[in-house]
Amino acid sequence: MSEGERVVRGALPFSRLVGGFVMSSVGAKVIMALTGVVLWLFLIGHLVGNLQIFQVPDAINSYAVFLHTLGHGAALWAVRASLLACLFAHVGMGLRLAALNRAARPVAYAKTRRLRTSPAALWMAASGVLLFVFLVFHLNHFTTGMFDPASFGLKDAEGRQDVYRMVRIAFSNPGLVVVYVVAQLFVFSHLLHGTASVWQSIGVNHPVWTPVLSGMGRSLALLIFLGNIAIPVIILIVGGRP
Amino acid sequence: MSSQKSMNLTLQVWRQKSKRDAGGFTTYQAKGISPDQSFLEMLDVVNEELIAKGEDPIAFDHDCREGICGMCSLYINGAPHGGFPGTTTCQLHMRHFKDGDEITIEPWRAKPFPVLKDLIVDRTSFDRLVQAGGYVSVNTGGAPDANAVPIPKKEADLAMDAASCIGCGACVAACPNASAMLFVSAKISQLRHLPQGEAERKKRALNMLTRADKEGFGACRNHFECEAACPKDIPRRVMAEAYRDFIEASALREE
Numbered sequence A: 001m002s003e004g005e006r007v008v009r010g011a012l013p014f015s016r017l018v019g020g021f022v023m024s025s026v027g028a029k030v031i032m033a034l035t036g037v038v039l040w041l042f043l044i045g046h047l048v049g050n051l052q053i054f055q056v057p058d059a060i061n062s063y064a065v066f067l068h069t070l071g072h073g074a075a076l077w078a079v080r081a082s083l084l085a086c087l088f089a090h091v092g093m094g095l096r097l098a099a100l101n102r103a104a105r106p107v108a109y110a111k112t113r114r115l116r117t118s119p120a121a122l123w124m125a126a127s128g129v130l131l132f133v134f135l136v137f138h139l140n141h142f143t144t145g146m147f148d149p150a151s152f153g154l155k156d157a158e159g160r161q162d163v164y165r166m167v168r169i170a171f172s173n174p175g176l177v178v179v180y181v182v183a184q185l186f187v188f189s190h191l192l193h194g195t196a197s198v199w200q201s202i203g204v205n206h207p208v209w210t211p212v213l214s215g216m217g218r219s220l221a222l223l224i225f226l227g228n229i230a231i232p233v234i235i236l237i238v239g240g241r242p
Numbered sequence B: 001m002s003s004q005k006s007m008n009l010t011l012q013v014w015r016q017k018s019k020r021d022a023g024g025f026t027t028y029q030a031k032g033i034s035p036d037q038s039f040l041e042m043l044d045v046v047n048e049e050l051i052a053k054g055e056d057p058i059a060f061d062h063d064c065r066e067g068i069c070g071m072c073s074l075y076i077n078g079a080p081h082g083g084f085p086g087t088t089t090c091q092l093h094m095r096h097f098k099d100g101d102e103i104t105i106e107p108w109r110a111k112p113f114p115v116l117k118d119l120i121v122d123r124t125s126f127d128r129l130v131q132a133g134g135y136v137s138v139n140t141g142g143a144p145d146a147n148a149v150p151i152p153k154k155e156a157d158l159a160m161d162a163a164s165c166i167g168c169g170a171c172v173a174a175c176p177n178a179s180a181m182l183f184v185s186a187k188i189s190q191l192r193h194l195p196q197g198e199a200e201r202k203k204r205a206l207n208m209l210t211r212a213d214k215e216g217f218g219a220c221r222n223h224f225e226c227e228a229a230c231p232k233d234i235p236r237r238v239m240a241e242a243y244r245d246f247i248e249a250s251a252l253r254e255e
């Protein structure tokens, strides 16, 4: 029996999958690509929803209620659970590969000249860790409200959570705006490499279409960046407290 | 015959007595080097001088010196084979350098490529990768007629492009993660495009890529430094093909 077969052959289909595919470096790559795409699609939806902050206050407040009550509140938790699962798979695989890759070159070169890669690709692990740290802060800021309970607890005229005012108050604080804009730089850097290299990772390479798809991915990363920084920056400029 | 004058260079060379020795850089002067000499001939000049002085010459791998065997290596000024497109160290000419240049010369760095002496690394891990699946199983017997199996030109070209890999290890040396993905994939690709190799396509990818992980090579993160450093210009396409075969064999468990 050959080596690969020994690894793949296990008692249960699940252990065969885990042993052969998930633990392999190519399998890890595929999992990171697929979970990355899910997280990336979420970012697009997240941005589109959040841009309603530039409409009348009722828009985003009723959107928040809509999200919380969809499927009697089950939809929100189903989405959150899947996103968390993707996030942990993505981060877990990323950390594992980073450790393996570090071990693969125990003695460093004295001098290195990069020929083709990009800073975004080289800083993938660092931007990933930084954006994870930001994510923890962001969730405690606008989702659990731990960071600023007073504005998190604001209610609008109809007794709904006043998301509109909460966000406006937050981004009238220049310090917070800086934190959010800098964090978006990490997101942008991470997406720049991720969106361009996802195709190769799942084994798709075409001389014409892969560069086109990668270019579209990069453009989308730029749009997400611009959209995301527009929210805090414009609110800061036009004045936070309506 | 050269119109240019000879040059003097300062070399920072990695010297290491044995596998266990810690090793370090030693500075040498290469004097009177002709721009028409190859990089290895330049090192020959330095070694002649060392031998004349009764010192240990710098050990480096080489064989054909015409860019086809894959024996020469050397991480020159921060890139494998010097980082010139489609060039092996033996085919790198000194006209790419200027009088007075300082050149840093290091061995390939990767856990599965331990340094044996100075600039020579042990690349038998590559042999084990090929043993894991870089072959086709055929019954012995009379030699088959040439062209008995028709192969479309396009497929034959794809196989031949991958088959131009000389197994030097520049891809591993260049990779920020010391991954052998380009080498393994070139071997997988050269066989998968041919009818003789198709039968064992999935098993081959499964076994060779599993072996690469076990040998301690790193994981590919799509930097494509390998593609840029490859003296034979093996394209990234071969890696996508290898991933496809591996996914079919492993995740879909068809193998």
Ligand code: FES
Residues within 6 Å of the ligand: B061, B062, B063, B064, B065, B066, B067, B068, B069, B070, B071, B072, B088, B089, B090, B091, B166
């Ligand atoms: S010595 Fe044979 S390829 Fe350089």
